[in-house]
Amino acid sequence: MANVLNISPAAVSKALHNDARISDKTKKAVRQVAKNLNYQPNHLASALRSGKSKLVGVIVPRTNSNFFSSVIQNLEEVLNKDGYNIVITQSNESFKKECDSIDTLLYTQVDGIIASMANQTVDLKYYEKVKSAGIPLILFDRGENDLNVDYIGIDDYNSSHIIVNHLVEQGCKRIAHIGGYKRTRIFNNRIKGYIDALKKHNLPLSDDLLIESNLSTIDGREKMLQLLSLENRPDAVYVAGDYAALGALQVLNEKKIKVPEEIALVGFGNEPFSSMVTPSITSIEQHSEEIGKQAAYVFLEHIKKDVVKQTLTKKILDVDLLVRDSSNRKKL
Numbered sequence: 486m487a488n489v490l491n492i493s494p495a496a497v498s499k500a501l502h503n504d505a506r507i508s509d510k511t512k513k514a515v516r517q518v519a520k521n522l523n524y525q526p527n528h529l530a531s532a533l534r535s536g537k538s539k540l541v542g543v544i545v546p547r548t549n550s551n552f553f554s555s556v557i558q559n560l561e562e563v564l565n566k567d568g569y570n571i572v573i574t575q576s577n578e579s580f581k582k583e584c585d586s587i588d589t590l591l592y593t594q595v596d597g598i599i600a601s602m603a604n605q606t607v608d609l610k611y612y613e614k615v616k617s618a619g620i621p622l623i624l625f626d627r628g629e630n631d632l633n634v635d636y637i638g639i640d641d642y643n644s645s646h647i648i649v650n651h652l653v654e655q656g657c658k659r660i661a662h663i664g665g666y667k668r669t670r671i672f673n674n675r676i677k678g679y680i681d682a683l684k685k686h687n688l689p690l691s692d693d694l695l696i697e698s699n700l701s702t703i704d705g706r707e708k709m710l711q712l713l714s715l716e717n718r719p720d721a722v723y724v725a726g727d728y729a730a731l732g733a734l735q736v737l738n739e740k741k742i743k744v745p746e747e748i749a750l751v752g753f754g755n756e757p758f759s760s761m762v763t764p765s766i767t768s769i770e771q772h773s774e775e776i777g778k779q780a781a782y783v784f785l786e787h788i789k790k791d792v793v794k795q796t797l798t799k800k801i802l803d804v805d806l807l808v809r810d811s812s813n814r815k816k817l
Contacts, residue, residue, distance in 0.1 A: 492511070496511065537596055538593065538594045538595060538596055539568055539569050539570060539596065540569065540570055540571070540572055540593060540594070540595045540596060541564055541569050541570070541571050541572070541595055541596060541597050541598070541599060541784060542571070542572050542574065542586075542587075542590030542593070542595040542597070542598040542599070542600075543557060543560070543571050543572065543573045543574070543598075543599050543600070544574050544575070544576060544583060544586050544587070544590075544598065544599075544600035544601065545557065545573070545574075545575050545576070545600075545601050546575065546576050546577070546578050546601060546602075546603050546604065546627070547575055547576075547577060547578070548573065548575050550728075550754070550756070551754075551755075551756045551757055551773070552626075552754050552755075552756070552771060552773045553601065553773075555773035555774055555777065556601075556625065556626075556773045556774075556776050556777035556780070557571070557573060557777065558777065559773070559774045559775075559776075559777030559778050559781070560599060560777040560778065560780050560781040561777075561781075562778075562781075563777075563778050563781035563782065563785075564781050564784070564785070567785055569596070572590060572593060572595060574586035574589065574590065576602075576603040576606075577603075578603045578604040578605055578699070579603055579605055580603055580605040580606050580607075580608070582603070583602070583603045583605075583606055583611065584611045587611045587612070587614060587615060588611075591614070591615070591618055595620065596620060596621075596788060597620045597621035597622070597623070597784050597787065597788065598615050598620065598621075598622050598623070599623045599624075599625065599780050599781075599784060600612075600622070600623075600624055600625075601624065601625050601626040601627045601628075602624070602627040602628060602629070602669070604665065604666055604668075604669055604699060606669075607668055609629060609631060609632055612629075612632055612634075613632070616632070616634065616795065619792075619793055620793060621635075621783075621784050621787035621788065621793050621795065622634045622635075622795065623635045623636075623637070623780050623783050623784055623787075624636045624637075625637045625638060625776050625777075625780050626638050626639075626671065626771075626776065627669060627670065627671050628670065629670055630670070630797055632797075633795060633796055633797045634795045634796075634797065634798075635783045635787075635795060635798045635799075635800075636797070636798070636799045636800070637776050637779045637780050637783065637799075637800045637802070638671065638776065638799075638800075638801060638802070639771050639772075639776075639801060639802050639803075639804050640801050640803075640804070641671045641672075641674035641675045641678065642674040642675070642677055642678035642681075643678060643804075644675065644678065644753070644769055644804050645662075645674075645675045645676075645677075645678025645679040645681075645682055645723070646678050646681070646682045646685075647769075647804070647806050648679075648682075648723050648751050648753075648769070648806065649678075649679060649682035649683060649686065649723065650682065650686075651751070651767075651806055651808065651812065652721045652723065652749055652751065652812065653686050653688070654815075655721075655745065655749055655812060655813070655814040655815065656814060657720050657721035657749055658688060658689075658720060659688070659689060659694070659717070659718075659719045659720050659721070660679075660683065660688060660694070660719060660720075660721045660722070660723060661694040661695070661696070661712050661719035661721070661722045661723070662675075662676065662679045662694065662695050662696070662722070662723045662724075662725070663696050663698055663700075663704075663705065663708045663709070663712075663722060663723070663724045663725065663729055663733065664676045664679070664695065664696070664697055664698070664725045665697065665698065665699075665700050665725050665726065666697050666698075666699070667697060672697075672725055675725050675753075676695065679695070679723065680695075693712075693715055694712075694719060696708045696711065696712070698729060700724075700725060700726035700728060700729040701728055701729060701732070702728045702729065702731050702732040702735075703732060704729055704732065705724060705726075705728065705729030705730060705731060705732025705733040705735075705736075706732035706733065706735060706736050707732075708729070708733070709722065709732065709733035709736040709737065710736055713736070713740065713742075718748075719748065720747070720748055720749065721745075721748060721749040721750070721751070721812070722748060722749070722750050722751070723751045724750070724751065724752050724753065725753050726752065726753050726754055727752040727753060727754040727755065727756040727758070727759050727766065727768055728756065729752075730750060730751070730752030730753070730759070730766050730768070731752075731756075731758065731759075731762065731766070733750060734750060734762060734764075734766060734811065737750070738763075744764050744810075744811050745764070745810070745811055745812050745813060745814050746814065749767075749811065749812040749814065750766060750767070750811040750812060751766075751767045751768065751769075751811070751812050752766045752767065752768040752769075752811075753768060753769045753771075754768060754769065754771060755768045755769065755770040755771065755807055756768070759807075759809070760807075760809065763810075764809070764810035764811045765809035765810045765811060766809055766811045767806070767807065767808050767809045767810075767811050767812040767813070768806075768807055768809070769804050769805070769806055769807070770804060770805040770806075770807055771802075771804055772802050772803075772804070772805075775802055776802065779800050779802075783798075783800070
């Protein structure tokens with residue numbers, strides 16, 4: 486481009502960056518040639534020169550969840566206003582894919598990483614790698630205290646108490662829990678909350694009523710069939726994710742089991758379909774919009790400082806239980 490215009494490469498760069506020292510005539514000429522040549526700026530080279538890429542890496546378990554897509558949308562809106570763009574990767578709950586994503590994002594010279602961990606993740610060495618790179622690491626929804634970084638999420642333990650309390654108010658006495666895997670902190674906290682809430686109400690707790698799962702729709706179907714096969718089946722099921730709750734509801738409808746009269750059902754996450762199915766599914770609203778915004782604000786606060794010094798700082802948001810037909814026996 487510099488040869489075409491017979492000016493120095495430095496002048497071209499300044500013109501493309503709207504430098505005040507370059508005349509409007511030259512800027513116009515540079516932009517026209519750049520357009521004709523289909524010129525694309527080398528962001529990686531620019532990042533190496535300036536030390537800032539204006540890119541933020543985002544790692545989520547999956548993008549087909551309303552919760553994660555909403556978090557992404559809201560953090561992007563905040564970051565865009567400050568001149569940052571995001572690079573989205575999804576782990577599909579795979580530890581290996583998550584590690585690969587971290588390597589790719591670090592190679593791309595992102596200015597920070599905002600992530601929610603995969604179900605399979607138990608080894609934190611790759612996240613320690615991010616910290617060692619000296620860039621901000623912010624975790625949301627799923628995170629580990631041992632990393633000593635900022636975390637934005639909800640009170641998963643108390644959320645289980647809210648759900649169990651609601652089911653008890655509806656007259657339920659044998660409450661099962663289809664949970665996530667205990668190795669993931671948020672699901673472990675939901676399980677602990679479920680167990681302690683049952684104890685508080687002097688309700689029976691048995692191993693066959695507590696089932697760990699990957700919380701997919703198929704898994705929800707399989708685990709509900711498992712619960713229905715019990716000699717003394719539950720009269721309520723609390724599911725730690727709406728997709729698995731949907732699978733559970735499908736089985737109940739197919740078996741012509743009355744919901745909530747015979748078995749009440751509560752999900753988690755307030756996915757859009759939860760209010761559209763029949764019966765509509767009671768669920769926990771996690772306020773994903775605010776989680777996304779808070780994650781972005783925390784990153785922007787870190788990036789203003791010369792040195793990134795992170796500690797375990799938690800922002801815990803309140804949840805709302807959205808009571809719908811699947812658990813509302815008092816409405817009958």
